[in-house]
Amino acid sequence: MHYLHAAITETLRLYPGVPVDGKMADEDDVLPNGQRVIKGDGMNYMIYAMGRMKYLWGEDAEEFRPERWLVNGVFQQESPYKFIAFNAGPRICLGKEFAYRQMKIVAATLIQFFRFRLEDER
Ligand code: HEM
Numbered sequence: 001m002h003y004l005h006a007a008i009t010e011t012l013r014l015y016p017g018v019p020v021d022g023k024m025a026d027e028d029d030v031l032p033n034g035q036r037v038i039k040g041d042g043m044n045y046m047i048y049a050m051g052r053m054k055y056l057w058g059e060d061a062e063e064f065r066p067e068r069w070l071v072n073g074v075f076q077q078e079s080p081y082k083f084i085a086f087n088a089g090p091r092i093c094l095g096k097e098f099a100y101r102q103m104k105i106v107a108a109t110l111i112q113f114f115r116f117r118l119e120d121e122r
Contacts, residue, residue, distance in 0.1 A: 001104060006069035008103050012085040013057070014064060019048035021087065047084050056082055 022044045025037040037043070054061045057068070069075055080088035086096045093099070110116075 002070060002073055002075040003066060004104055004107060005075045005100065006066035008100060008107070009069055009075075009083065010064055010066045013051040013083060014062075016047040016051060016085040018085070018087075020044050020046050045084070050082075050084050 022042060025039055025041045025043075027039050029037050031037060050056065052061050060068075069078075080086065080092055086093035086099075
């Protein structure tokens with residue numbers, strides 16, 4: 001289900017379930033961009049904004065376009081540090097694969113029982 005996987009991922013890029021997330025420094029540290037943080041400092045990263053940054057996603061960043069995730073119809077992973085809807089690194093969402101499974105089941109059920117039309121479709 002490559003296209004459905006791409007459509008769900010594209011939805012989470014533009015409308016992340018966790019739009020902003022926070023972290024706290026366990027110890028004094030220096031971030032990759034040189035910013036110093038002191039133990040106890042809090043910081044947030046904007047998942048919603050990162051999903052819409054043109055320098056990350058290109059000029060069509062605001063467009064819903066599942067095809068951006070596909071090459072010859074096959075889904076291509078992005079770095080989780082770029083597609084950050086599930087966080088990244090050691091604390092990445094443990095339920096990520098399960099969440100995709102659930103969303104696919106819901107989509108399959110809706111498609112089975114309802115016929116969808118675009119609002120402006122004739
Ligand atoms: C679309 C659905 C979901 C999204 C967008 C999502 C997103 C996230 C994000 C952003 C975090 C990191 C939070 C942090 O910074 O501490 C996280 C952590 C986590 N998520 Fe999810 N999640 C989803 C569904 C699920 C589901 C269905 C489960 C369980 C079945 C789950 C289990 C967890 C767990 C256990 C963590 C903590 C991981 C850790 O701190 O080591 N998530 N999720």
